[in-house]
Amino acid sequence: MLFSNEMIASFNELEMALYNYISQHSGKVVYMRIRELADETHVSTATILRFCKKLNCAGFSEFKVKLKMELEQTKKARLNSPQQSVVEFFERTLKGDLDEKIKEAAELVLEANNVIFIGIGSSGILAEYGARYFSSLGKFSLYIKDPHFPIHSKLTANSVAIALSVSGENPFTVTHLHQLKQEGIKIISITNQKLSTVAKLSDLNIPYYVTEEFVEQSNITTQVPVIYILESIAREIHKQLT
Structure with a gap:
């Protein structure tokens, strides 16, 4: 899990803004470039990279891969009638x-x-x-x-x-x-x-x-x-x- 309760509790103000945007637009974020995310969230690319490292990702590309995998795992299950x-x-x-x-x-x-x-x-x-x-x-x-x-x-x-x-x-x-x-x-x-x-x-x-x-x-x-x-x-x- 990318965002554990303990991890979210440790976020500073900028990181919390990033988290809020990503959680609300995760399907869009997995296809964005780092500069596009920086513009959307009004933070620097350096802040995004520090955010990714805090989540145990080597960089933004690895973060997007992990985010996409998590999205696929949490897709709504097909329910029996x-x-x-x-x-x-x-x-x-x-x-x-x-x-x-x-x-x-x-x-x-x-x-x-x-x-x-x-x-x-x-x-x-x-x-x-x-x-x-x-x-x-x-x-x-x-x-x-x-x-x-x-x-x-x-x-x-x-x-x-x-x-x-x-x-x-x-x-x-x-x-x-x-x-x-x-x-x-x-x-x-x-x-x-x-x-x-x-x-x-x-x-x-x-x-x-x-x-x-x-x-x-x-x-x-x-x-x-x-x-x-x-x-x-x-x-x-x-x-x-x-």
Whole structure:
């Protein structure tokens, strides 16, 4: 990475002006001559060369090569269509033992006095949705975001936690699960694959197997399978309660 947080923090006023221009016109800069960039940014060519050396580039030409390579690496990824993601989920998962796992999860929840949902980011949003959906269908549930949230001993007795995580490696979720397990709480996890840390910490893991997708640093993997699994568990619970 050309521009790390530490590097940006070290820039002086002129270097910051250069950085701002380059970050906003990177596609244009890779084809500019040093004199053209100097004219556009109102700095000297010597300042640009010092800027390049600060970025561990021998000169302006090497800087442009590295900038172009970085641009190519961060081009917007081609995303699967929603239909393709759903088909992938059904083909990979529904041919397996998903129905059995959903019934097993429903039984664990029915046996529990309390249900706690956990997750962070988009998984946290779905955890909150899951808690509301379960409560609407007759099994009161709570979404707890803070791993340090004080849980009364009455809540930990005969309780089950439902953890949501795409990668199954989120440090927040892993830490939260460790704390819940120490309280004797049973864990159901819904992850994108079964070999993750979250899955291994769980009493029951329900994997859904879709291709993970990223745009720059953001994980934008479809969450449709998670909604399907959550609603299926809740409906199974409701069926057994009525």
